[in-house]
Amino acid sequence: MSTRxxxxxxxxxxxxxxxxxxxxxxxxxIALVTSVAPGRLPDLLTSPQTLDAVRVTAVANLIAxxxxxxxxxxxxxxxxxxxFVGRRALITLIELPLVLPPAVAGIALxxxxxxxxxLGVALAGAGITIPFTEVAVVLAVIFVAAPFYLRSAISxxxxxxxxxxxxxxxxxxxxxxxxxxxxxxxxxxGLRSGWALAFARGVGEFGATLVFAGSVAGVTQTxxxxxxxxxxxxxxxxxxxxxxxxxxxxxxxxxSKLPLLWTDxxxxxxxxxxI
Amino acid sequence: MDRLDxxxxxxxxxxxxxxxxxxxxxxxxxxxxxxxxxKSSVLRAIAGxxxxxxxxxxxxxxxxxxxAEGINLSPEERSVGLVFQDYALFPHMTVLExxxxxxxxxxxxxxxxxxxxxxxxxxxxxxxxGERQRVALARALARDPDVLLxxxxxxxxxxITRREVRGELAGLLAEVPVPTIVVxxxxxxxxxxxxxxxxxxxxxxxxxxxxxxxRDNPQHITVERILGSSESGER
Numbered sequence: 001m002s003t004r005x006x007x008x009x010x011x012x013x014x015x016x017x018x019x020x021x022x023x024x025x026x027x028x029x030i031a032l033v034t035s036v037a038p039g040r041l042p043d044l045l046t047s048p049q050t051l052d053a054v055r056v057t058a059v060a061n062l063i064a065x066x067x068x069x070x071x072x073x074x075x076x077x078x079x080x081x082x083x084f085v086g087r088r089a090l091i092t093l094i095e096l097p098l099v100l101p102p103a104v105a106g107i108a109l110x111x112x113x114x115x116x117x118x119l120g121v122a123l124a125g126a127g128i129t130i131p132f133t134e135v136a137v138v139l140a141v142i143f144v145a146a147p148f149y150l151r152s153a154i155s156x157x158x159x160x161x162x163x164x165x166x167x168x169x170x171x172x173x174x175x176x177x178x179x180x181x182x183x184x185x186x187x188x189x190g191l192r193s194g195w196a197l198a199f200a201r202g203v204g205e206f207g208a209t210l211v212f213a214g215s216v217a218g219v220t221q222t223x224x225x226x227x228x229x230x231x232x233x234x235x236x237x238x239x240x241x242x243x244x245x246x247x248x249x250x251x252x253x254x255x256s257k258l259p260l261l262w263t264d265x266x267x268x269x270x271x272x273x274x275i
Numbered sequence: 276m277d278r279l280d281x282x283x284x285x286x287x288x289x290x291x292x293x294x295x296x297x298x299x300x301x302x303x304x305x306x307x308x309x310x311x312x313x314k315s316s317v318l319r320a321i322a323g324x325x326x327x328x329x330x331x332x333x334x335x336x337x338x339x340x341x342x343a344e345g346i347n348l349s350p351e352e353r354s355v356g357l358v359f360q361d362y363a364l365f366p367h368m369t370v371l372e373x374x375x376x377x378x379x380x381x382x383x384x385x386x387x388x389x390x391x392x393x394x395x396x397x398x399x400x401x402x403x404x405g406e407r408q409r410v411a412l413a414r415a416l417a418r419d420p421d422v423l424l425x426x427x428x429x430x431x432x433x434x435i436t437r438r439e440v441r442g443e444l445a446g447l448l449a450e451v452p453v454p455t456i457v458v459x460x461x462x463x464x465x466x467x468x469x470x471x472x473x474x475x476x477x478x479x480x481x482x483x484x485x486x487x488x489x490r491d492n493p494q495h496i497t498v499e500r501i502l503g504s505s506e507s508g509e510r
Contacts, residue, residue: 163363166324169350170357171377172418181376185367 032246036239044240052218053226053241056137060222061202064141068149068198073191076153077183081165091154097147105143106211113139113212136213137220145202149194156190157183196256200249276300277335279422279454283320284329292316292327292478298422298454305469306458307501313478314458315360318424321456322357323350334421334454353422356415360427362407364399370410371395377417385413404432405440412447423448423455429464441467462486462502474498 036044044050079090097105113120113130123130130136160183168178184191206224213220215229223241230238282295292313298304306314319325321332323339326347332340339348364373370391374382386392389409391402399407408428415423428444429437445467448455457468465472466486473483476497482489486502493499 161361161363163359163361164365166319166322166350167357167359167363167414168365168376169324170322170353170355171414172351173376174349174351182365186365 032242036236041240044237045244049217050226050241053221053223057203057222060137060141064138064202065199068142068146072146072149072153076150077157080154080157094147094150097144102144102207103211106208109139109143109212131212132214134219137209140208140212141202141205144205144208145198148201149198152190152194156187160186193256196252200252203248276452280333281321282330283327285327287316290478294480296473298456300454301452303448303455303457303469305465305472306456306475307462307465307472308475309460312475314475315426318426318458321424322355323348323353354420356420356423358411358415358425358428360430362411364407364410366399370397373410374414374417377414381417385417389413405436408440421453423451423453425457427458444468
C-alpha cells in the first residue's frame with residue numbers, strides 16, 4: 001500500500017471510529033428525550049413522589065456542595081502549595097473514592113458511621129444516628145463528589161506562579177489576603193470546573209446513597225433513586241425524571257465549559273492539520 | 276535609614292550557602308555569580324520567603340531573623356521591596372491595581388513617577404518588557420520599603436530594551452536611599468547598577484570590591500572566569 005493510500009485508510013478508520021462511538025453515546029440520549037411527549041413532562045414531573053425526590057436531591061446537594069467548597073478549597077490550597085512528607089500518598093487517598101465502586105463507598109460509610117463504627121459509636125454517645133437519614137444522603141454525596149472538586153482545585157492552585165504569591169507577601173499581604181486576592185482569582189476557572197464536576201457527580205449519585213441512606217420516599221430518595229423506584233411502577237415517570245437529570249447535567253456541563261468554548265472559538269492552537 | 280546586615284547559613288540540596296554581607300543606606304551591592312550559586316536564595320532569605328538554618332538578618336537595630344533567638348518575621352512584617360526576575364505582576368489585575376495592592380494611595384503617583392501613568396488601566400499581558408519592569412519597580416517601591424532587592428531585573432528583556440532600561444534603572448538606584456541588593460549573572464549589569472560587587476559561587480561570597488578592583492586583582496577562579504567573559508564588551 002502506498003503512503004498516500006495508507007494515510008487515507010487511517011483517516012477513514014479514525015472517522016469511522018468517531019462516528020460509531022458518537023452514535024453509541026448519542027442514540028440512547030436521543031431515545032430518552034424523544035420517548036415521552038414533551039407535553040406530558042409537566043404532569044409526570046409534578047407527582048408528589050417526584051417533587052419529594054427533587055427536594056431531597058436539591059437540599060442534600062446544596063448542603064454537600066457548600067461543605068465541599070468550604071472545606072475543600074482551603075484543604076486543596078494547603079496540599080497544592082505546601083510540601084510535606086506523605087503529600088503524594090495523601091493525594092492518592094483523596095482520589096481513591098473516584099475509582100471506588102459506589103456500593104463499596106456506601107458500605108464503607110455504613111461501617112464507619114454504623115452503630116459499631118468508629119464514628120458511629122462516638123455519635124451514638126451524643127444520641128445521633130446517621131445511616132438511613134437525610135444526613136446520610138449528604139455524607140454519601142460528599143464522599144463520592146468531594147474528590148472531583150479537590151482534584152481540580154489542587155491542580156488549579158498548584159498551577160499558580162509561586163512568585164505571584166511570594167510577591168504579594170513582600171507587598172505587605174498576610175496569608176489570608178494572598179489567598180483571597182491572588183490565589184482564588186487565579187484558580188477560579190479550575191475551581192469552577194471542579195465544582196461543576198462534583199455537583200454533577202453528586203446529583204447523579206446512586207449506589208452509595210442506596211446502601212448508606214436507603215431509598216425512603218420524601219426522606220432519602222433522591223432523583224436517581226426515584227428513577228429506579230419508578231421503573232416497575234411507571235416507565236414514563238422514570239423516563240421523565242431521567243430527562244430532568246439529563247437536562248441538569250447538560251446545563252452544568254455547558255456552564256462549566258462556557259469560558260473554554262469561548263477560548264476554543266478564538267484560539268488557533270486548538271486544531272491541527274496534522275491529521 | 277538603616278544599614279542591612281546579614282549572615283546566613285543554609286543547606287539547599289547539595290548547595291551549602293554561607294554568606295555575610297553588609298549594605299549601607301543608599302548603597303547598591305550586586306551579587307554576581309553563575310546560575311546555581313545561591314544568589315536568589317539570599318534575596319529570599321532577606322525577604323522572609325526562605326528561613327535559613329543559621330544566622331541573622333538585621334536592619335539597624337531591628338532583627339528580622341535570628342536563628343539563635345528564634346526570631347523570624349513574616350515577609351509582610353519586613354519592609355522589603357522585591358522585584359522578581361519575571362516581575363511577578365498579578366495577571367488578573369490592571370497596572371494600577373497591581374501597584375495599589377501595595378499602597379492604594381501612592382499608586383497613581385508611583386505610576387506617573389515611573390512613566391507608566393498612561394498604562395494604569397492596562398493588563399500586564401499587554402505591556403512591553405520595559406513597562407513591566409517599571410510597573411514591578413513602582414509596585415515594589417510603593418510601600419516605601421527599608422530595603423530594595425532586585426532579582427535579575429534585566430534578564431527578561433531583549434538586548435535593545437535591556438540597554439535602555441539598564442540606564443534608567445541605574446539612575447533610579449542612584450536615588451534610592453535604602454540598602455539595595457541586585458542579583459545578576461552579568462558583569463555589565465553589575466558594573467552599571469551597583470556601587471560594589473560581591474562575587475558568589477557555590478553558596479559563598481568569594482570576593483567583594485568595585486568591578487575595577489575585582490578586575491585588577493581577581494582572587495578566585497570564578498572572578499576571573501566571570502570578568503573574563505565580559506571583556507568582549509557591553510551587550
